[in-house]
Amino acid sequence: MQFGDYRVEIIPDTEFRLDGGAMFGVVPRVLWEQAAPADEHNRVRLNMNCVYIETPTERILIETGIGEKWTEREIGMYGILRDKPLVKTLFERAGCATEDVTIVVNTHLHFDHAGGNTCLEGGIAKPQFPNARYLVSGSEFEHAQQPHERDRASYLRENWEPLQATGQLELMPESYEVVDGLRIEQVRGHSETMQTWRLDRGGKTLYGFADLIPTRHHVKPAWIMAYDLFPTETLVFKKSVLPKAVKEDWFCLFYHDYEHPLCQIALTDGKFEALPVNGN
Numbered sequence: 190m191q192f193g194d195y196r197v198e199i200i201p202d203t204e205f206r207l208d209g210g211a212m213f214g215v216v217p218r219v220l221w222e223q224a225a226p227a228d229e230h231n232r233v234r235l236n237m238n239c240v241y242i243e244t245p246t247e248r249i250l251i252e253t254g255i256g257e258k259w260t261e262r263e264i265g266m267y268g269i270l271r272d273k274p275l276v277k278t279l280f281e282r283a284g285c286a287t288e289d290v291t292i293v294v295n296t297h298l299h300f301d302h303a304g305g306n307t308c309l310e311g312g313i314a315k316p317q318f319p320n321a322r323y324l325v326s327g328s329e330f331e332h333a334q335q336p337h338e339r340d341r342a343s344y345l346r347e348n349w350e351p352l353q354a355t356g357q358l359e360l361m362p363e364s365y366e367v368v369d370g371l372r373i374e375q376v377r378g379h380s381e382t383m384q385t386w387r388l389d390r391g392g393k394t395l396y397g398f399a400d401l402i403p404t405r406h407h408v409k410p411a412w413i414m415a416y417d418l419f420p421t422e423t424l425v426f427k428k429s430v431l432p433k434a435v436k437e438d439w440f441c442l443f444y445h446d447y448e449h450p451l452c453q454i455a456l457t458d459g460k461f462e463a464l465p466v467n468g469n
Contacts (some may be wrong), residue, residue, distance in 0.1 A: 193391025195370070196243040198283045199442070199450055202254030202275045202305065206232035206268030212403070214415040224406040232268055235404070237301055238450035239275065240397065240442060241283045242388065244368050248285055249292045250318070251386060251397060252444065256304025258314065258347060275305045276317065290318040294367060295325045296399040297383040298333040299343040302444075306348045314347040316355055323352045324367065326375060327360035329382040339418060340380060376401060378423035379416065394439045401426055403445035405452050405463035431461050440466065 190197045209231050213221040225233040237254040254275045259267075276287050295303045306323060307314040316323075333344045352358035363375035363384075370390040375382060379400040388395040400416070401423055402408060410427045413420045434441055434454040441463065443450050449465035456462075 191391065192388060192393050192395065193370075194245060195388070195390045196241075196283075197388070197395060198241040198243075200239040200241050200250070200275065200279050200282055201450070202237035202239060202278070203269060203271040204234055204236055204447065205255055205270070205301070206230075206234060209233040211415045213407075214413045214417075214420065216412050221406070221412070225404070228268070230268075234447040235445045236447045236450070238442060238444050238446065239279075239305075240395075241279060241285060242368075242371065243283065243285070247291045247368055248289050249294065249367065249371070250279070250290050250321075251294045252296065252302045252399075253293060253305030253317065255301045256307065256348065258304070258307070258309055287318050288320050290321045292367060293318055293321045293323045294373065294386065295323065295329075296373075296386065296397070297329050297380060298325060298349060299340070299400075300345050300348060301343075302399070303348040304345070307351050314351045316351055316357055321357060323349075323358050324361050324365075324373075325349070325358065326363055326373075326382060326384055328363060328375065329380075329384070330358075330360050332380070332382050337418065340416075376426055378419050378426050379414070380418050394437060395442060396430075396434065396439050397442040397444065398430075399444055402441075402443060405443050405446050405449055405465075407443075408454060408461045408463050410461070432456075435461070 209227045212233055227233055239254055240251040242249040279285050308317040336344045366372050372387050373384050375384045383399055385399050386397040413423050417423050435456050441452050451466045452463035455464055
């Protein structure tokens with residue numbers, strides 16, 4: 190997909206599963222299960238849809254998925270069904286090898302967004318992208334070092350400490366520009382310090398909600414994850430951003446959507462809906 194002189198590719202990581210009640214919060218199961226059927230453990234199917242952006246000078250990867258440093262017990266608990274490594278999908282879809290990536294952006298350091306930052310070599314976690322700068326907000330990094338008890342389990346030090354050791358981790362402001370047209374902005378809701386991203390290039394906009402609107406089913410304003418630390422602020426954000434997405438014909442990336450991560454938003458009979466873009 191071309192955005193002016195930038196090339197954009199969606200790089201899905203792997204299927205995994207989380208509790209449906211946690212994913213849809215106060216929404217009754219009788220409603221959310223129509224959109225996202227649960228398995229025998231009450232879990233719904235999700236994915237991690239990373240994004241590759243190739244500019245004339247940089248090869249950027251936004252998020253790195255769940256990684257492959259899991260025990261058999263954890264694989265079963267999260268329902269991880271890995272067909273191939275993220276780096277293989279990256280090469281197949283974008284022709285980009287691990288050593289070619291120049292910038293990795295993490296919207297936050299939860300394990301399902303930063304797990305692929307590192308990989309195991311001889312049982313030791315090492316940077317997966319040896320020539321990349323890893324960009325993380327300084328405020329998110331501070332929170333990851335001393336997380337809230339509600340999100341403590343989401344932070345695994347093996348996903349960033351090896352980057353500190355090699356000097357590849359760069360702590361960024363709450364809002365910054367990665368390259369011309371690619372802006373990162375902190376938005377309180379899912380957590381205090383998570384960021385969203387927006388690419389404006391070639392007269393088109395691609396917006397990444399990260400975990401504020403994790404799947405296309407969550408475009409309903411009141412459909413908010415129980416994981417969110419500030420759900421009322423997530424609601425305010427959704428009511429603000431979704432009308433803009435409709436008015437300006439944004440392409441929207443739903444990071445955790447299993448079937449259709451790339452959509453455009455429409456307002457039909459007063460209700461928002463996500464319409465899959467052809468091929469996604």
